[in-house]
Amino acid sequence: MSNSIERPRYYCSLGGALSTLEALPDTIPILHAAVGCAGSIAWAQNGGSGLQVGGYCGGLAVPSSNVSERDVVFGGVDRLHEQIGTTLELMDGELYVVITGCVTEIIGDDIRSVTAEYRAQGVDIVAANTGGFKGNSYLGYDIVLSELVKQYVAYDLPKAPKTVNILGIVPYMDAFWRGNLIGARRLLEKIGVTVNTFFTNEDTLDNLKNSSSAALNVVLSDVYGVDAARTYEEVHGVPFIQATLPVGPTASAELLRAVASALNLDVDVEAVIDEENRQYFRYLEPLADVYNDADLQKYAVVIADVNYAVAVTRFLIDDLGWLPVLTQFTDVLDEETQEIITAKLRTDDPIPAPKVVFDTNATEAIRYINELYPKQESDKYAETLTPAFVIGSSLDRSLATKIGAGHLSVTYPISNRAVLSRGYTGFAGGLSLVEDLLSAAVAAR
Amino acid sequence: MSITEVREVQKREDRLGACIVYGGSLCDIADKGKKCACLEDGERSFSQGSICLLLPGSSILNTIPDNVNIFHGAIGCGAPSHSQNANTRSGNVQRGNAVRDAIWVSTALNETDVISGAETKLYNAILDADKLYRPKTITVVATCVPGIIGDDVDGVIERAQSEVSARIVPVHCEGFKTKIWATAYDAVYHGLAKSAFDDPRFDDPIIKDDLYNERIAYERAHTVNLFSVSSMGYADETELTRYLNALDQKVNAFPNFANPDEMYKIKYAGLSISTCPTHDDYLLKHLEDEYNVPYVLKHMPIGIENTNIWIRDIAERLGKSAMAERLIARETVELEEALAKYHPFFKGKRVFISAGEFRALATANLLHDLGFEIAGIRSFHHDEFANVEYEKLLKNTDENLVINIANCQPFEEANLLNTIKPDLFLGHWNGNSTATKLGIPSHVIYNSGLAYLGYRGVFELARRLYRQLANPAFNRNLSRHTRLPYKADWYDKNPFTYIKSGIEVPEDFEERSEVSK
Numbered sequence: 010m011s012n013s014i015e016r017p018r019y020y021c022s023l024g025g026a027l028s029t030l031e032a033l034p035d036t037i038p039i040l041h042a043a044v045g046c047a048g049s050i051a052w053a054q055n056g057g058s059g060l061q062v063g064g065y066c067g068g069l070a071v072p073s074s075n076v077s078e079r080d081v082v083f084g085g086v087d088r089l090h091e092q093i094g095t096t097l098e099l100m101d102g103e104l105y106v107v108i109t110g111c112v113t114e115i116i117g118d119d120i121r122s123v124t125a126e127y128r129a130q131g132v133d134i135v136a137a138n139t140g141g142f143k144g145n146s147y148l149g150y151d152i153v154l155s156e157l158v159k160q161y162v163a164y165d166l167p168k169a170p171k172t173v174n175i176l177g178i179v180p181y182m183d184a185f186w187r188g189n190l191i192g193a194r195r196l197l198e199k200i201g202v203t204v205n206t207f208f209t210n211e212d213t214l215d216n217l218k219n220s221s222s223a224a225l226n227v228v229l230s231d232v233y234g235v236d237a238a239r240t241y242e243e244v245h246g247v248p249f250i251q252a253t254l255p256v257g258p259t260a261s262a263e264l265l266r267a268v269a270s271a272l273n274l275d276v277d278v279e280a281v282i283d284e285e286n287r288q289y290f291r292y293l294e295p296l297a298d299v300y301n302d303a304d305l306q307k308y309a310v311v312i313a314d315v316n317y318a319v320a321v322t323r324f325l326i327d328d329l330g331w332l333p334v335l336t337q338f339t340d341v342l343d344e345e346t347q348e349i350i351t352a353k354l355r356t357d358d359p360i361p362a363p364k365v366v367f368d369t370n371a372t373e374a375i376r377y378i379n380e381l382y383p384k385q386e387s388d389k390y391a392e393t394l395t396p397a398f399v400i401g402s403s404l405d406r407s408l409a410t411k412i413g414a415g416h417l418s419v420t421y422p423i424s425n426r427a428v429l430s431r432g433y434t435g436f437a438g439g440l441s442l443v444e445d446l447l448s449a450a451v452a453a454r
Numbered sequence: 455m456s457i458t459e460v461r462e463v464q465k466r467e468d469r470l471g472a473c474i475v476y477g478g479s480l481c482d483i484a485d486k487g488k489k490c491a492c493l494e495d496g497e498r499s500f501s502q503g504s505i506c507l508l509l510p511g512s513s514i515l516n517t518i519p520d521n522v523n524i525f526h527g528a529i530g531c532g533a534p535s536h537s538q539n540a541n542t543r544s545g546n547v548q549r550g551n552a553v554r555d556a557i558w559v560s561t562a563l564n565e566t567d568v569i570s571g572a573e574t575k576l577y578n579a580i581l582d583a584d585k586l587y588r589p590k591t592i593t594v595v596a597t598c599v600p601g602i603i604g605d606d607v608d609g610v611i612e613r614a615q616s617e618v619s620a621r622i623v624p625v626h627c628e629g630f631k632t633k634i635w636a637t638a639y640d641a642v643y644h645g646l647a648k649s650a651f652d653d654p655r656f657d658d659p660i661i662k663d664d665l666y667n668e669r670i671a672y673e674r675a676h677t678v679n680l681f682s683v684s685s686m687g688y689a690d691e692t693e694l695t696r697y698l699n700a701l702d703q704k705v706n707a708f709p710n711f712a713n714p715d716e717m718y719k720i721k722y723a724g725l726s727i728s729t730c731p732t733h734d735d736y737l738l739k740h741l742e743d744e745y746n747v748p749y750v751l752k753h754m755p756i757g758i759e760n761t762n763i764w765i766r767d768i769a770e771r772l773g774k775s776a777m778a779e780r781l782i783a784r785e786t787v788e789l790e791e792a793l794a795k796y797h798p799f800f801k802g803k804r805v806f807i808s809a810g811e812f813r814a815l816a817t818a819n820l821l822h823d824l825g826f827e828i829a830g831i832r833s834f835h836h837d838e839f840a841n842v843e844y845e846k847l848l849k850n851t852d853e854n855l856v857i858n859i860a861n862c863q864p865f866e867e868a869n870l871l872n873t874i875k876p877d878l879f880l881g882h883w884n885g886n887s888t889a890t891k892l893g894i895p896s897h898v899i900y901n902s903g904l905a906y907l908g909y910r911g912v913f914e915l916a917r918r919l920y921r922q923l924a925n926p927a928f929n930r931n932l933s934r935h936t937r938l939p940y941k942a943d944w945y946d947k948n949p950f951t952y953i954k955s956g957i958e959v960p961e962d963f964e965e966r967s968e969v970s971k
Binding site for chain 2: 014037062101116
């Protein structure tokens with residue numbers, strides 16, 4: 010349905026920008042928007058981000074100009090000017106970032122002239138045009154990061170040859186953002202790399218400020234973070250590589266090799282990978298009996314955003330040994346990206362490749378499944394989708410019920426799990442995913 | 455003129471003179487409430503993000519079975535539905551239905567739509583939704599963007615209506631147009647009254663027996679409409695229904711989880727009953743004007759005394775006062791016995807409350823009856839309906855009690871809580887983290903999965919508050935290791951520093967709040 014998107018599994022670019030800023034240390038977002046935007050985003054997090062809402066300055070505590078009908082007629086610049094002034098008086102932060110909503114974007118308020126005035130007074134303040142009609146929350150992440158790269162990140166720093174920045178994991182859209190960033194960090198630290206993850210408890214604003222000194226940006230996504238990485242490249246000359254979100258041993262090993270190669274590291278990467286594999290499989294070892302006795306291998310349906318759809322499908326094929334039959338991407342993606350992604354989900358004989366569909370409407374999944382498993386004249390010897398497992402969002406529980414499958418929420422919206430430090434990246438993250446999948450599969454045992 | 459003849463509802467600032475900015479004492483607000491219906495509204499030179507009418511609007515619409523909610527706007531506007539969906543799922547299960555998710559779609563307006571208009575997109579989205587989901591109703595929630603670019607949403611709906619089988623309900627929720635999100639209730643009721651109250655086509659029996667008219671009259675005399683606010687869940691609905699059944703009444707619960715095919719029935723009830731005066735006046739007046747359904751709209755059945763007078767008011771209208779007195783006597787004796795063990799524990803503990811005005815005030819009176827001392831109240835807006843509740847509160851508390859009217863604005867709350875240091879805090883959904891980070895035991899003031907209303911609500915709330923106070927380790931521990939995003943000197947300033955006009959902050963305010971400590 011190109012005229013509408015069913016239960017969009019993201020919010021708007023303002024929401025994505027706000028969530029990104031809420032996750033940055035010591036950062037005060039300033040919304041130049043209508044009164045309800047902050048609340049809508051808080052509720053969206055409340056219902057979809059694994060019970061996490063806001064952060065240091067988030068939820069209903071974010072400063073917002075709350076423009077009204079009068080501002081729509083006369084312009085909201087004066088109101089913004091006043092709001093920034095009082096925010097600086099009252100809110101305790103190191104960095105202030107003004108982001109716009111639909112209303113102020115349509116009426117054409119020149120926010121940059123206002124922030125320029127404050128910047129001239131020595132305030133660390135950044136402006137980003139994020140009006141919600143520009144796109145979804147993933148775009149908002151890229152818009153606001155790109156503006157930070159241009160307006161806040163320091164220029165002309167000496168290069169740190171073994172430092173990388175991680176991009177592509179979007180706070181709150183990925184409920185596991187903290188665990189996933191830490192997982193990626195721990196993984197790359199194994200090969201002696203210093204890692205900036207910007208948003209975790211181990212990061213400071215200085216990491217962001219000095220991030221232009223990094224030798225490489227590592228975008229752990231096929232789509233998210235790419236614009237920000239391009240901005241780094243254009244503005245600060247930091248090159249970037251793209252990789253699949255590294256969930257489990259195979260993808261993690263590939264990432265280690267790719268980063269070591271891009272940085273020309275003098276490290277025995279294969280030895281590091283061997284050691285990580287040794288530890289991973291020591292954990293897995295005692296599962297050998299029950300995994301087989303209980304017949305825990307499944308057919309899988311994956312319905313997710315770009316990061317998880319690729320990473321989980323590959324993990325199931327390459328590491329766990331399940332058989333994904335359908336992978337549905339719920340993001341809006343252009344044809345070129347669709348082709349690149351489809352190529353990533355190819356399999357070698359005799360593993361059947363999953364049917365790959367790009368459709369924002371997840372209730373259509375049952376139609377795709379029915380096409381794969383058409384009704385048979387006699388069902389005595391029919392091929393059926395059993396035993397099956399659905400990996401997606403909490404909205405895909407109804408599909409799992411309909412086809413008699415197990416279910417795990419890993420992608421937005423996640424209303425039925427509490428997520429704090431958990432993550433699925435790295436070798437260790439692969440173990441967590443095995444635990445969660447199998448726990449769901451044996452919940453009634 | 456009937457409300458169904460106008461396109462959009464009036465914002466509540468204009469219709470009721472509702473306001474969102476005030477800081478002062480109980481005595482002042484009660485006094486001003488007496489003299490004029492409302493306060494003159496002010497503005498803040500610093501403000502924090504809040505909610506708009508879209509949120510309470512969609513929270514009702516998402517519960518309606520066999521409805522598709524079309525958010526006509528940018529892609530994020532319907533996103534709160536992800537949270538509200540939990541209520542839709544559990545509410546269905548509680549009512550004995552299969553678990554099901556709300557259905558909503560977004561027209562996901564982009565830059566091209568902003569420039570060229572999005573009427574065609576909306577038209578097609580309505581047709582698509584009708585084909586794909588076969589809903590009974592399609593509610594079209596119009597948001598800020600179509601409001602500014604000037605889409606004729608009602609015109610599109612009129613054109614699309616003849617093409618689809620669902621009834622299309624326009625709900626205007628342009629967030630920038632009103633500061634008072636309670637306007638949402640009017641907007642939802644307006645849309646439903648306009649499009650969803652038609653009688654079924656083949657309702658009249660072909661053969662009417664001799665007692666037909668008598669039976670219709672009997673039905674009417676024994677059926678009431680119970681208006682369920684979206685913040686009350688099934689537990690509260692069944693509790694209130696229990697009293698109405700005891701008064702020999704059948705109940706049409708409306709609008710939450712109301713079947714669109716049966717909505718018309720509320721036109722034929724003998725009485726409409728509000729559970730929250732701020733919520734319902736718009737529709738109740740319409741039902742009286744157009745369909746001669748009288749209404750009761752004065753008290754909210756939160757707390758023992760309020761529940762008693764809520765029942766008495768209804769019983770009086772039904773001519774069943776004697777039955778009501780027997781019910782009240784039996785219920786209150788039983789409840790008081792059950793509560794006795796909690797009184798010593800709660801006695802003298804100081805509580806701060808923050809919520810929608812009527813709910814906040816009614817809950818304050820309830821907590822007073824449980825033995826708490828009221829230390830401060832924040833209400834999200836102020837309107838004339840609450841004056842009766844302020845009067846009750848004056849009897850129960852110090853007239854210097856701090857009253858703050860704010861559409862959330864947790865910075866004022868942080869300042870007040872830091873000064874007043876209450877033993878307990880009750881706040882709105884997504885409004886408890888300020889108190890929590892200050893280490894104050896806190897409890898949500900509404901949650902559609904929990905009981906708050908009527909006699910059972912008093913007991914269940916007491917049980918939950920006991921639990922919170924018995925072990926507040928979560929909040930206490932969090933407060934030791936986290937902090938609020940305000941500068942240290944904020945806590946030394948007058949909490950209403952950023953209220954810049956309209957409202958006079960009394961000069962002796964700080965002394966007064968010292969006194970009330």
